[in-house]
Amino acid sequence: VNPWDIALCATGTAVAGENALVLAVLFYARSLRAPAFLLIGSLAAADLLAGLGLVGNFAVRYLLRPPSEAAELGAAGLLLAAFSASVCSLLAITVDRYLSLYNALTYHSERALGFTCAAVLLLWALCAGVGLLPLLGWNCLRDQSACSVLRPVTKDNAAVLAVTFLLLFALMMQLYLQICKIAFRHAQQIAVQHQFIAAAQASSTRKGLSTLSLILGTFALCWIPFAIYSLVADSSYPAVYTYCLALPAAANSLLNPIIYAFRNPDIQKSLWLACCGCVPAALSARPRTSSDV
Numbered sequence: 001v002n003p004w005d006i007a008l009c010a011t012g013t014a015v016a017g018e019n020a021l022v023l024a025v026l027f028y029a030r031s032l033r034a035p036a037f038l039l040i041g042s043l044a045a046a047d048l049l050a051g052l053g054l055v056g057n058f059a060v061r062y063l064l065r066p067p068s069e070a071a072e073l074g075a076a077g078l079l080l081a082a083f084s085a086s087v088c089s090l091l092a093i094t095v096d097r098y099l100s101l102y103n104a105l106t107y108h109s110e111r112a113l114g115f116t117c118a119a120v121l122l123l124w125a126l127c128a129g130v131g132l133l134p135l136l137g138w139n140c141l142r143d144q145s146a147c148s149v150l151r152p153v154t155k156d157n158a159a160v161l162a163v164t165f166l167l168l169f170a171l172m173m174q175l176y177l178q179i180c181k182i183a184f185r186h187a188q189q190i191a192v193q194h195q196f197i198a199a200a201q202a203s204s205t206r207k208g209l210s211t212l213s214l215i216l217g218t219f220a221l222c223w224i225p226f227a228i229y230s231l232v233a234d235s236s237y238p239a240v241y242t243y244c245l246a247l248p249a250a251a252n253s254l255l256n257p258i259i260y261a262f263r264n265p266d267i268q269k270s271l272w273l274a275c276c277g278c279v280p281a282a283l284s285a286r287p288r289t290s291s292d293v
Helices: 003-028 036-060 069-102 113-132 154-194 196-232 239-259 263-275
Strands: none
Touching: 003 036, 003 239, 003 263, 036 069, 036 113, 069 113, 069 154, 069 196, 069 239, 113 263, 154 196, 196 239
């Protein structure tokens, strides 16, 4: 058994368990029903499926005898759909963060839970379509020389996926730059007002920017090297290069709950209630703001 595959399987197991905890908290806590938490749930669900996909890929490769082409394509499709949903959910969270600052006064009144649900359903429908591509012909099982580093996806198809990913990330970064501009403008206005409410809003804005910076920075470090490698490499490259870049990409789904969900005070409160039936005073006294999510 390849040690790299064991590491990926172990990472997938940890990813699945961690994100399952996030989903459990969001499902059972009635206070976490706002649209922003639905987007967090979408990201956690995508990462959960990614973890299960990594475990399933290991099982197909080493435990299924005789090997099944349908199982291999299904495992590859699950990974494609899950990681696509993770990227799209992160994009949706970035858009949500932008709207919460751009339309700060009307943010809560304009956003409807039904609209967010419809957007999430559309997101998942598109990602499910991406997951079906290997079964619909985007595979190299009949021509091994056409394989990419993302076997069984062909090199041409892997290039399309990599370019699409880079374009989506560029869009996220553009939104992030707009968020920074708006936040700095708010900070200047707050500096003039010198009011308590304004100072609280400034702290909330800084918290939101810090969270978003951590997520996007970690996401870029984990995924962009792998995306660029997928764009230029093919199956003739040493497999160790693929493993060295794929493992950090998979670990991103392990870091997302730590950086994003578990830093949210409402989720922290629900975790404390579930674990010990109490909430620390510092958390219970803190009001929720849009920048916390």
